[in-house]
Amino acid sequence: MKIGLYFGSFNPIHIGHLIIANHFQNFTDLDQVWFVISPQNPFKKKASLANEFDRLDMVEIAIKDYPNLRASDIEFRLPKPSYTIDTLIHLEERYPNDQFCLIMGSDNLKGLHKWKNSEIILAKYPIYVYPRPGYVQDESLENVQIVEAPLMEISSTFIRSAVKENRNIKPMLPNGVWEHLDKIGLYK
Numbered sequence: 001m002k003i004g005l006y007f008g009s010f011n012p013i014h015i016g017h018l019i020i021a022n023h024f025q026n027f028t029d030l031d032q033v034w035f036v037i038s039p040q041n042p043f044k045k046k047a048s049l050a051n052e053f054d055r056l057d058m059v060e061i062a063i064k065d066y067p068n069l070r071a072s073d074i075e076f077r078l079p080k081p082s083y084t085i086d087t088l089i090h091l092e093e094r095y096p097n098d099q100f101c102l103i104m105g106s107d108n109l110k111g112l113h114k115w116k117n118s119e120i121i122l123a124k125y126p127i128y129v130y131p132r133p134g135y136v137q138d139e140s141l142e143n144v145q146i147v148e149a150p151l152m153e154i155s156s157t158f159i160r161s162a163v164k165e166n167r168n169i170k171p172m173l174p175n176g177v178w179e180h181l182d183k184i185g186l187y188k
């Protein structure tokens with residue numbers, strides 16, 4: 001199987017993420033797309049980062065009607081912070097018959113050279129990139145394929161601050177996620 005890995009904090013998952021994952025699974029050769037929930041991005045502050053199990057629950061709720069979208073908690077059992085190369089190696093060992101690719105926005109591709117062993121990531125794994133406003137993608141990179149995708153310009157940061165201010169942002173969250181987040185009182 002060809003699997004697209006969509007790495008992120010998903011703090012929380014929003015419809016921008018779901019639209020991208022669903023689009024790549026439907027409009028490319030990927031059989032499945034996995035949301036890989038990172039407990040701790042090496043470059044992000046821990047402030048306002050919800051517990052990884054709560055973030056995983058929200059992803060599970062978001063994808064319950066999408067059989068070819070999966071949630072992976074593989075990084076929960078790996079050392080923190082979460083380095084993508086370590087996760088990729090681990091996944092390859094665990095699923096030797098599958099082929100793994102990465103899905104990322106052009107914003108993330110621009111910073112990829114700062115990641116641990118980025119040259120190995122670029123050499124070994126196909127990367128599917130969707131353009132994001134303000135970030136020109138380098139089309140000369142071998143192994144990088146540009147895929148146009150519909151964009152919803154919202155962010156988890158925006159959602160967290162709106163929830164804190166008691167604003168209604170329910171339409172920006174996949175079905176069931178707002179209810180769950182509200183029930184457990186996240187980001188208040």
Ligand SMILES: Nc1ncnc2c1ncn2[C@@H]1O[C@H](COP(=O)(O)OP(=O)(O)OP(=O)(O)O)[C@@H](O)[C@H]1O
Nearest residue numbers: 007008009010011016105108152153154155156157
């Ligand atoms: N609205 C969006 N449309 C498409 N891709 C997005 C969008 N928001 C984030 N992404 C991408 O999804 C992946 C995971 O995103 P992440 O969990 O960091 O969400 P975020 O909304 O950017 O979070 P935060 O605001 O907390 O930084 C990253 O590769 C990020 O570039």
Ligand SMILES: O=C(O)c1ccc[n+]([C@@H]2O[C@H](COP(=O)([O-])O)[C@@H](O)[C@H]2O)c1
Nearest residue numbers: 007008009038041082083084085115116
């Ligand atoms: O491996 C690295 O060096 C590395 C550096 C920065 C970010 N990442 C990963 O990139 C993903 C995007 O993170 P985020 O928090 O922006 O959604 C997340 O899985 C991080 O662990 C990985």
